[in-house]
Amino acid sequence: RKEVEQDPGPFNVPEGATVAFNCTYSNSASQSFFWYRQDCRKEPKLLMSVYSSGNEDGRFTAQLNRASQYISLLIRDSKLSDSATYLCVVNRPRSGGATNKLIFGTGTLLAVQP
Amino acid sequence: SAVISQKPSRDICQRGTSLTIQCQVDSQVTMMFWYRQQPGQSLTLIATANQGSEATYESGFVIDKFPISRPNLTFSTLTVSNMSPEDSSIYLCSVGVFAVVGHEQFFGPGTRLTVL
Numbered sequence: 148r149k150e151v152e153q154d155p156g157p158f159n160v161p162e163g164a165t166v167a168f169n170c171t172y173s174n175s176a177s178q179s180f181f182w183y184r185q186d187c188r189k190e191p192k193l194l195m196s197v198y199s200s201g202n203e204d205g206r207f208t209a210q211l212n213r214a215s216q217y218i219s220l221l222i223r224d225s226k227l228s229d230s231a232t233y234l235c236v237v238n239r240p241r242s243g244g245a246t247n248k249l250i251f252g253t254g255t256l257l258a259v260q261p
Numbered sequence: 262s263a264v265i266s267q268k269p270s271r272d273i274c275q276r277g278t279s280l281t282i283q284c285q286v287d288s289q290v291t292m293m294f295w296y297r298q299q300p301g302q303s304l305t306l307i308a309t310a311n312q313g314s315e316a317t318y319e320s321g322f323v324i325d326k327f328p329i330s331r332p333n334l335t336f337s338t339l340t341v342s343n344m345s346p347e348d349s350s351i352y353l354c355s356v357g358v359f360a361v362v363g364h365e366q367f368f369g370p371g372t373r374l375t376v377l
Contacts, residue, residue, distance in 0.1 A: 179363035190353055190368040191304065196360060234303065238363055246292060246317070246357075249366055251303040 148173060153235050153252040161260050164225050168255045170218045170235030179238035179247075180211055182220045184231045185254065191234055194220075225259045232256050263288050263356050265369035273375045274344055281340045282372045284354035289334035292357030292364065295327070298371070299350045310337040310354075344376045 153170045160166050172180075180197040195202065197209040197218055208221040218235055235252035264287040274280050284293065293310040308316040308329055316329035331337045341348050353371045357364040 181362075181365065188373075190371050193365055193367060196362040196365060198362065246309050247363065248306055248319075249304075251305075253303045 150250045151252040157256040168220045172237045177237045181236040183234040230259045267369040271373040279342045284337045286335045290356040294355045295339045296353045297350045
């Protein structure tokens with residue numbers, strides 16, 4: 148089982164639609180969670196960090212459920228420019244003072260259609 | 262966030278040769294990392310570049326194949342040695358910045374390597 152699992156998609160949605168991505172993680176000791184966006188042939192860019200109480204940034208809402216080890220990203224009023232791959236990322240703690248490690252999901256592809 | 266540049270942006274190399282990739286940050290950062298993203302895959306951490314000491318490699322990656330330098334807090338290099346076609350990938354450096362939720366990472370634009 149992968150440490151971070153996402154539905155690979157693709158999600159094909161019309162402009163203006165609301166779309167939700169889900170992600171599960173297996174390491175219950177994980178403390179930090181992020182959503183990154185990666186456009187084709189570009190580097191990943193941090194979209195938002197996920198706070199324990201959930202957080203919103205404009206049209207984007209992230210939620211965390213520690214009991215179920217589940218993270219979600221909701222995009223409202225989808226724009227054509229939202230088309231990208233969305234990566235769920237979990238920070239895996241390590242012992243012995245080693246720097247925590249980011250574990251990347253394989254990403255969910257979103258295609259917003261006109 | 263920091264501005265990160267990488268050189269070269271892309272290269273095509275012959276098997277058996279080596280390529281050194283440079284990563285430059287516009288501000289001093291404590292944490293720098295090197296990742297690989299193979300075609301159609303997500304990112305895999307190669308190593309943490311430590312300033313003034315040897316890099317810390319992840320399982321499956323060794324210093325002889327991927328030597329890393331970190332002479333100061335704004336610069337690092339990754340060398341891909343004795344290349345084979347399996348090394349064709351995008352190589353990305355990233356920097357870690359402390360934030361409310363722990364440290365957030367920001368990525369350079371990547372180096373797209375093709376080995377023939």
